[in-house]
Amino acid sequence: MSLAPNQIAYALSRNLLRNRHTRIMMDYYAEKLPRLKMPASPEEWHKRTARIRRELLKKVYLTGLDPDVNDRPPDVRWKGVLKGSGYRIRKCHYEGYPGMRIPALLYEPENLRGKIPVVLNPNGHHRGGKAMDYKQARCVNLAKRGMLALNFEFIGMGELQGSLNHMHQAHVDLCGVAGVSAMYLAMKRGLDVLLAHEHADPDRVAMTGLSGGGWQTAVLTALDERIGVSVPVSGHSPIWHRATRRWQDHGDLEQTPVDLCTVADYDTLTAMFAPRPALLVHSVNDGIFRPEFMRPALYTPARRVYERLGAPDRIGFYANEDPGTHNYEKDIREQLYEFLKKSWDLDICTEDLPCDDEIRSEWELNVGLPPDNPTFLSIAAELAGRLPVKRSTTGTKQQDRRRLASVLRLPSAYAVAARSVRKARTVAGVQISHHLLEMESWNVPVTEFRPQGSNGVLLILPESGRAGAARAVERALDANKRVFVADLLAFGEQVIADGAYHYLFMECISAAGDRPLGICTAQLLALRRWIESYTGRKRLNITAQGLSTSLIAICAAALRPGGIDALSANLPDTLRRLIDWSVDYTQEPVPFCFGLLEQFDIEDLVLLSHPVDIMIEGRGPMR
Numbered sequence: 001m002s003l004a005p006n007q008i009a010y011a012l013s014r015n016l017l018r019n020r021h022t023r024i025m026m027d028y029y030a031e032k033l034p035r036l037k038m039p040a041s042p043e044e045w046h047k048r049t050a051r052i053r054r055e056l057l058k059k060v061y062l063t064g065l066d067p068d069v070n071d072r073p074p075d076v077r078w079k080g081v082l083k084g085s086g087y088r089i090r091k092c093h094y095e096g097y098p099g100m101r102i103p104a105l106l107y108e109p110e111n112l113r114g115k116i117p118v119v120l121n122p123n124g125h126h127r128g129g130k131a132m133d134y135k136q137a138r139c140v141n142l143a144k145r146g147m148l149a150l151n152f153e154f155i156g157m158g159e160l161q162g163s164l165n166h167m168h169q170a171h172v173d174l175c176g177v178a179g180v181s182a183m184y185l186a187m188k189r190g191l192d193v194l195l196a197h198e199h200a201d202p203d204r205v206a207m208t209g210l211s212g213g214g215w216q217t218a219v220l221t222a223l224d225e226r227i228g229v230s231v232p233v234s235g236h237s238p239i240w241h242r243a244t245r246r247w248q249d250h251g252d253l254e255q256t257p258v259d260l261c262t263v264a265d266y267d268t269l270t271a272m273f274a275p276r277p278a279l280l281v282h283s284v285n286d287g288i289f290r291p292e293f294m295r296p297a298l299y300t301p302a303r304r305v306y307e308r309l310g311a312p313d314r315i316g317f318y319a320n321e322d323p324g325t326h327n328y329e330k331d332i333r334e335q336l337y338e339f340l341k342k343s344w345d346l347d348i349c350t351e352d353l354p355c356d357d358e359i360r361s362e363w364e365l366n367v368g369l370p371p372d373n374p375t376f377l378s379i380a381a382e383l384a385g386r387l388p389v390k391r392s393t394t395g396t397k398q399q400d401r402r403r404l405a406s407v408l409r410l411p412s413a414y415a416v417a418a419r420s421v422r423k424a425r426t427v428a429g430v431q432i433s434h435h436l437l438e439m440e441s442w443n444v445p446v447t448e449f450r451p452q453g454s455n456g457v458l459l460i461l462p463e464s465g466r467a468g469a470a471r472a473v474e475r476a477l478d479a480n481k482r483v484f485v486a487d488l489l490a491f492g493e494q495v496i497a498d499g500a501y502h503y504l505f506m507e508c509i510s511a512a513g514d515r516p517l518g519i520c521t522a523q524l525l526a527l528r529r530w531i532e533s534y535t536g537r538k539r540l541n542i543t544a545q546g547l548s549t550s551l552i553a554i555c556a557a558a559l560r561p562g563g564i565d566a567l568s569a570n571l572p573d574t575l576r577r578l579i580d581w582s583v584d585y586t587q588e589p590v591p592f593c594f595g596l597l598e599q600f601d602i603e604d605l606v607l608l609s610h611p612v613d614i615m616i617e618g619r620g621p622m623r
Helices: 005-012 018-033 042-060 067-071 133-144 158-163 166-174 181-195 214-224 239-244 266-271 291-308 330-344 378-384 396-407 466-478 502-511 516-537 547-559 602-608
Strands: 076-083 087-095 101-109 117-123 148-152 200-210 227-233 277-285 314-318 417-427 432-441 442-451 457-461 484-485 540-544 566-571 613-617
Touching: 005 442, 005 466, 018 067, 018 239, 018 442, 018 566, 042 214, 042 291, 087 133, 087 181, 101 133, 101 158, 101 181, 117 133, 117 181, 117 330, 133 148, 133 200, 133 330, 148 181, 148 484, 158 442, 166 378, 166 432, 181 200, 181 214, 200 330, 214 227, 214 266, 227 330, 227 417, 227 602, 239 266, 239 502, 266 291, 277 330, 291 314, 396 547, 396 602, 432 516, 442 466, 442 516, 457 466, 457 516, 457 547, 457 613, 466 484, 502 516, 516 547, 540 547, 547 566, 547 602, 547 613
Parallel strands: 117 148, 117 200, 200 227, 227 277, 277 314, 457 484, 457 540, 540 566, 566 613
Antiparallel strands: 076 087, 087 101, 101 148, 417 432, 432 442, 442 484
């Protein structure tokens, strides 16, 4: 007599955490994600912000690139001119990330004389990119008010839709180069192009944009003091706020880049606008970044810094009600004109000038790009192609293990406190027990099946939750194995809100300075130690059922091969396949550990895991 499949499935489906994981994650974020610290004095603030700017470039926005890339002069190619009413549009493309051309439109007033104000205009997640009607209207209006307006393309939109999936930045991260660097260099070089204009006034420089353009405005204003006036619209919020208060405000990878919060969060970045004039704009019926949340999370703390610097009136907050949606329409444009007039003492009209008959089609505004213009995936493929095939040797195992632990940001060994969640019961000769392993900040749920006279221990790591391991448990029990099935971080019960925001929470872990792959690996190492102590068995086998759990398992085996007889995994021949197959970060966030492929590939991990018998489904011998 043996356990029926439905009995196995029932045991595996029991909820052991009782939804406590959400609270656990909120506590983790509360501890790991920093808040703005008020300066003791203006002098202390200036020193702190100078350090933050240096560290953000080095540790976040330009990681893995040549240090001098930020200081290179812009490489611009002018491509044609369109005549407007009182202005002209000059087409160009310039180099952002090395080799990547960024298309842009420079709106110039006619009859230029002397130095005039300039406005950098990024945009966000609108497929029309630089041709969006609301953005054209803004740039036309600025030019008619005697300003230079550069309208550049957001990577993934308009002519740059080859990089439509912003999550492909993770593939660049995997190779040890910051994927967000492409975003940063596109906007920074845009500012360089604008200020290289002979009529650009370096003392009157503004930046403004909606959504992703608001995010770009916030980031570049914080990092680049050449921007004198900043008007970000509905584009950013503190990561601590998104992670713990307002999950709907989570964004793509560029908004939550790796290690950002080891340096500063967006409340600090917003305060770094000070003492320059800034207007934060949010809309009352927006689905994201609503004013009732952003006023206390962004504006109020930033204003306190402005007050400390003696400039409380230089920062403003505007809640748009008409139309009140995610927009940069007439009402917000008029707020921009009014704010520029006030900031620069301009003699300009602040009413939005009608220009419907001057809005052009995407095709009219296309600049034209080289057919081989890089995308996130092609950048990742090119970086991966430069890497050596194998980086580990039998003579360097200890150094390699230390290097692997560093790449994983492996936490110190977790102490384990185990407790039974439900009373053990015996069904058809198999004792079924449920355990909750408290590993400092984390709780790992485990279900155990112990047949009488078992002849070995098997640990199963499912990806779809413990209930997804029923068939594997059935086969193991038929072989009279003692079986443990566990949900590691990011799987099964260790997923927040039924997975609705799962990959976004994984982004936040990396932004906090940890790595989901590293935390999972540390949990697995602690789980192995507990199983050894609990069972008295010195050896066990591991079955990992999916790509992510397989990578976790082989990392754990590479770090601590002792005690594992065999590992059955589901892995590709190389981590380069994550790029070749365009594996989606939103579905598999854990493997995208910053710099992992730069330092190790599957073959290296297999070598380090010796003498563990590695079996990869559908593959030949591993050694």
